Amino acid sequence: MDETTTGKLKVYMAGFEVFRTDAVELGKQMKALCEAYGFEGIFPLDKDIKPSPTKWETAQAIFAGNVKLxxxxxxxxxxxxxxxxxxxxxxxxxxxxxxxxxxxxxxxxVSDKRTQAEKLMPGINPQTGLYQDGMQVENFELPTNLMLSVPLTIVEGGLEDALKQARQDLL
Known part of the structure; x- marks a missing residue:
């Protein structure tokens, strides 16, 4: 754990919030919420990306910046x-x-911690058990794909609920 600069654990807030039209302001609010729970927040837009001549170069810069964060x-x-x-x-x-x-x-x-199978039930054929695309639905009674549900501690709610859990576990 790296608490060297502020004495606080640093939390990277991954999510699609960066696509919102108010992303910069929302990022500030999210970082303030982290602060209120004793963490230093890092938002994906916390990097200085210079305009690049091509979209590919811009994408590469964003990728490298997010990896560093x-x-x-x-x-x-x-x-x-x-x-x-x-x-x-x-x-x-x-x-x-x-x-x-x-x-x-x-x-x-997640806002809905029901299992993936429960959430997808309307599209599952009761005779075959297959989803409307003709494929099986992963059913380990987890709220997300097992590759996320196993390594992550997943809480129902929002960022604040996850921060509460992290504070309880880590501070």
């Missing part, structure tokens, strides 16, 4: 709510995997 963190707290479909944001999922590989403490939050 994850490296600085002690804890990852991820918004695992569905984003544009049934699953969490793929960038957020990548950051969780990166954090796992770096031995970070991992937390996630």
């Amino acid at each position: 994850v490296q600085k963190a002690d804890v990852i707290i991820a918004n695992l709510n569905p984003f544009r479909g049934h699953e969490p944001d793929s960038g957020t999922v990548f950051e969780c995997g990166l954090g796992y590989a770096m031995n970070k403490k991992l937390y996630g939050f």
